[in-house]
Amino acid sequence: MAGLGAATTLRRAGYDVVVLERMPVVGGLARTVAFDDHIFDVGPHYFFLDVSDAVNELVKHCVTEEEWRPIDFKISTYIGKHHVPWPPSLKSIYKLPPTAVFQYLQNAIAGKMPKQHVASEFLQGVYGKVIYKVFLDPYLRKKVPTSDGAAQLHRDWYNQTARTIHNVPDVLRDKMLQVEPDVVKTYMARYPEVEKRLAEEKAQREAEENDNDKQVKEATGLRRVFKIFGGLTRSVTATNYKKVLYPPGGVGVITERIAEEYERLDGPLHLKAKNVELHKDGSRITSVTWDGGKIDNPREVIWTGSIHRLCSMLDIQREELPFMTIVLGMMKLKRPLPDNEELYTYVADPDIVFNRIYYPNRSVPGLCPPGKDSLCVEITPTDQRMETMPEHVYDNIVAGLEKLGICKADDIEDIEYMFVADSYPVYPIDYREKLERIWTELDKVENLRSIGRSGQFWYNNMARSMRVGIEAAQDIMGTYKP
Numbered sequence: 001m002a003g004l005g006a007a008t009t010l011r012r013a014g015y016d017v018v019v020l021e022r023m024p025v026v027g028g029l030a031r032t033v034a035f036d037d038h039i040f041d042v043g044p045h046y047f048f049l050d051v052s053d054a055v056n057e058l059v060k061h062c063v064t065e066e067e068w069r070p071i072d073f074k075i076s077t078y079i080g081k082h083h084v085p086w087p088p089s090l091k092s093i094y095k096l097p098p099t100a101v102f103q104y105l106q107n108a109i110a111g112k113m114p115k116q117h118v119a120s121e122f123l124q125g126v127y128g129k130v131i132y133k134v135f136l137d138p139y140l141r142k143k144v145p146t147s148d149g150a151a152q153l154h155r156d157w158y159n160q161t162a163r164t165i166h167n168v169p170d171v172l173r174d175k176m177l178q179v180e181p182d183v184v185k186t187y188m189a190r191y192p193e194v195e196k197r198l199a200e201e202k203a204q205r206e207a208e209e210n211d212n213d214k215q216v217k218e219a220t221g222l223r224r225v226f227k228i229f230g231g232l233t234r235s236v237t238a239t240n241y242k243k244v245l246y247p248p249g250g251v252g253v254i255t256e257r258i259a260e261e262y263e264r265l266d267g268p269l270h271l272k273a274k275n276v277e278l279h280k281d282g283s284r285i286t287s288v289t290w291d292g293g294k295i296d297n298p299r300e301v302i303w304t305g306s307i308h309r310l311c312s313m314l315d316i317q318r319e320e321l322p323f324m325t326i327v328l329g330m331m332k333l334k335r336p337l338p339d340n341e342e343l344y345t346y347v348a349d350p351d352i353v354f355n356r357i358y359y360p361n362r363s364v365p366g367l368c369p370p371g372k373d374s375l376c377v378e379i380t381p382t383d384q385r386m387e388t389m390p391e392h393v394y395d396n397i398v399a400g401l402e403k404l405g406i407c408k409a410d411d412i413e414d415i416e417y418m419f420v421a422d423s424y425p426v427y428p429i430d431y432r433e434k435l436e437r438i439w440t441e442l443d444k445v446e447n448l449r450s451i452g453r454s455g456q457f458w459y460n461n462m463a464r465s466m467r468v469g470i471e472a473a474q475d476i477m478g479t480y481k482p
């Protein structure tokens with residue numbers, strides 16, 4: 001997403017670009033894989049359409065009209081035995097302890113943003129103590145391999161806090177950051193043009209407000225009240241689902257089409273590029289080599305692989321910033337699952353081995369043969385949990401599915417496992433300082449940018465990775481506007 005977003009944007013503007021990809025296919029984490037005639041993504045993948053106009057423009061330009069299929073982003077969670085929409089809504093009131101819904105809605109209506117950085121404290125501030133206790137705490141202990149779950153996580157992980165292409169916390173795009181004066185100061189120092197723009201906009205707004213008579217002000221005030229009320233009603237009744245893109249054929253279609261566009265513009269794409277190495281002399285990358293190829297004196301190098309690999313290549317000290325590996329259990333089912341609309345479901349129960357179930361055929365039909373179905377479970381293995389290794393895990397998966405009433409052992413025709421390395425970066429409490437030390441060193445290399453989920457050690461989504469790619473390209477072209 002990040003690499004092709006950057007490459008295609010540059011190629012569309014006529015720049016010479018070379019893309020190196022170590023796998024035989026494009027897409028990275030957002031590729032689609034086939035298990036015989038059942039199609040899966042690398043875990044559930046839905047493309048958010050509310051991230052940036054530039055991203056949507058690029059995707060819409062490349063993905064055909066028939067493939068551009070927005071669907072409702074409906075997800076859910078098992079809390080105890082109850083299947084509850086997530087985030088909680090009024091519909092959940094019969095399924096959750098009443099205090100849970102009450103605390104959550106009270107916090108939502110108050111609209112207060114907790115300032116704590118420790119995820120456990122922050123989450124209790126947002127969702128209330130009861131939802132934290134019955135869902136978030138046990139879920140995060142299972143999902144994230146830290147012994148203490150959310151108590152050892154930075155809340156930026158849960159929020160997927162926005163970052164700029166220069167790795168500055170993105171105050172403009174992230175309301176949560178606006179309550180941190182130091183972060184705002186750092187941002188404004190890095191982007192003085194934004195400070196100036198905001199001051200001008202504020203002055204203009206104030207001038208306009210002074211011009212308006214009282215009647216207009218009242219109308220505006222009333223409109224605002226209706227807007228807030230409408231927003232709250234929608235959020236507690238959960239009827240306004242976000243629209244997400246999911247093309248028939250799987251999420252991998254998005255990057256495949258963008259790669260086709262890049263190649264149509266004569267952009268060279270080297271798949272199976274093995275042993276990619278960056279060579280530095282002083283403050284510049286002076287060459288990029290891979291098995292069978294070399295580029296001397298690249299004007300710019302954009303890296304989207306692991307930040308740790310980049311540090312090793314450039315002799316920069318690595319930091320204790322862990323990436324998680326997950327195991328996916330992809331199952332072929334002999335018969336269709338009961339109809340339902342949730343695209344995936346979180347599972348917090350500590351006695352169930354997986355933390356999420358995703359139902360591929362609910363995104364679009366036709367991802368498996370007629371009369372069959374597919375199911376995928378996501379597991380976080382740890383050293384302490386040998387039982388989550390493929391050779392031991394099957395019975396536990398079946399027991400979990402049966403406990404939740406999803407399907408029976410006899411419904412499963414076959415299962416295939418996939419290890420996904422570097423699937424999620426995990427933020428320890430002091431991750432900001434650790435990353436800062438890495439950026440201080442990486443920023444000394446004039447013609448290098450490390451972007452994307454692994455390249456920035458950034459828990460993000462596909463559209464955000466693509467946006468950072470597009471914006472890195474704009475920065476190279478001199479058109480980037482923070």
Ligand SMILES: Cc1cc2nc3c(=O)[nH]c(=O)nc-3n(C[C@H](O)[C@H](O)[C@H](O)COP(=O)(O)OP(=O)(O)OC[C@H]3O[C@@H](n4cnc5c(N)ncnc54)[C@H](O)[C@@H]3O)c2cc1C
Binds near residue numbers: 001020306309461463
């Ligand atoms: C289980 C799961 C579920 C997710 N669900 C969603 C979702 O619903 N919606 C959403 O928007 N996002 C989701 N995401 C996040 C999404 O997958 C990522 O944010 C996005 O795909 C990251 O794109 P990227 O280009 O930054 O990185 P990557 O996809 O990791 O791309 C990096 C590319 O660089 C290549 N590469 C790495 N090292 C080298 C090397 N040394 N030499 C050559 N090539 C190299 C890799 O092969 C890869 O193709 C999910 C992620 C996971 C793991």
